[in-house]
Amino acid sequence: MYREVTYSDELLKYWHDEKESAKWYKESLETDNCTEESFTAFCNDHRIFEIDEVALLYLEYVTPSVVNIHFSLLRGKHVEINDLIAIRNQLFDEGVVWIFGWVAKRNRWLRRVCEMAGMGFYGIEDATKVVRGKPFILQRYSMHVTQFLVVEKKESLLLSV
Numbered sequence: 001m002y003r004e005v006t007y008s009d010e011l012l013k014y015w016h017d018e019k020e021s022a023k024w025y026k027e028s029l030e031t032d033n034c035t036e037e038s039f040t041a042f043c044n045d046h047r048i049f050e051i052d053e054v055a056l057l058y059l060e061y062v063t064p065s066v067v068n069i070h071f072s073l074l075r076g077k078h079v080e081i082n083d084l085i086a087i088r089n090q091l092f093d094e095g096v097v098w099i100f101g102w103v104a105k106r107n108r109w110l111r112r113v114c115e116m117a118g119m120g121f122y123g124i125e126d127a128t129k130v131v132r133g134k135p136f137i138l139q140r141y142s143m144h145v146t147q148f149l150v151v152e153k154k155e156s157l158l159l160s161v
Contacts, residue, residue, distance in 0.1 A: 002051040002083045007043040014056050014072040015039040046070070049087055055079045057087060067091060069101040071110065084117040092145050100142035102126060114141040118148065 005011070015036060047059040054077035058070040073079055091099060099119070103110050111121070119141040129136035 002049050002057075002087060005048050005050045007040060007048070011043055011048075011050075011056065012036065012039070014074065017074045018072060020075070051079050051083045051087075052077075057084070059091075065095055065097045067096050067099050069099060071101065071113075079113070081113070081116045084113070088117060088143070092148070097145045098142065100140055102138040103141050105137040105139050111139070111141065117143075119143045 015034075018034075042058070045060075047061070049057045049059075051057065055071065055073040058072075060068040060070065062068055088099065101114065101119070103114060105111075105125070114121075120143065121139050121141050124140040126138040126140070127135040129138070
């Protein structure tokens with residue numbers, strides 16, 4: 001179950017959890033100067049969906065029809081892919097045509113989640129961040145509304161990916 005939320009101090013649990021994440025991820029956050037205050041400002045600047053009180057999906061509107069997404073999941077928790085698909089469909093219904101997000105190349109789990117939600121990696125990488133003297137590679141995963149074929153059936157619509 002997902003719901004749209006606005007910033008409250010309860011969302012700080014996601015920031016605290018990220019501060020305790022894997023060493024490579026914490027080191028990448030250090031390059032962003034991610035403080036509690038910057039997290040609060042980030043939340044206030046973005047549209048946010050909370051999924052089952054264990055995940056946040058932040059939407060950064062580049063234009064009214066293009067969205068850059070950011071994702072936080074509490075460690076040890078699981079998210080329903082159907083909730084991510086439902087949010088995707090809602091965005092497409094609202095007129096968004098392109099959704100993208102940057103995923104650390106090392107983050108195989110999140111890359112797989114992106115693929116299950118319908119996003120793909122099409123070869124665009126960003127290696128401008130440096131962590132411990134090495135490039136920290138981000139891969140752009142994206143999807144466009146035209147990738148989804150809607151087939152009409154008697155009393156329902158099926159969405160195929």
